[in-house]
Amino acid sequence: MESPCILICSMDDKTGYCFGCGRTRDEIGSWTVYTSEERRAIMASLPARMETVDRKPRRETRRTRMLRERESG
Numbered sequence: 001m002e003s004p005c006i007l008i009c010s011m012d013d014k015t016g017y018c019f020g021c022g023r024t025r026d027e028i029g030s031w032t033v034y035t036s037e038e039r040r041a042i043m044a045s046l047p048a049r050m051e052t053v054d055r056k057p058r059r060e061t062r063r064t065r066m067l068r069e070r071e072s073g
Contacts (some may be wrong), residue, residue, distance in 0.1 A: 001016055003031060007064040012053045019053060019061070022046035
């Protein structure tokens, strides 16, 4: 299943979009139940959404946490 997720799972409080992929919490949670057409429509809107997101997450992202945990063994 195609997904825009890039493992930067942190939400922008101002816009409500994920810093990594641009989806909302509801879209992320419902991604597997959407039809292919619904997913494609959301994915088509993501570039414009990402223009409105401040690219600096305010907390540790999932990717950063995973790297930190892997390095600390």
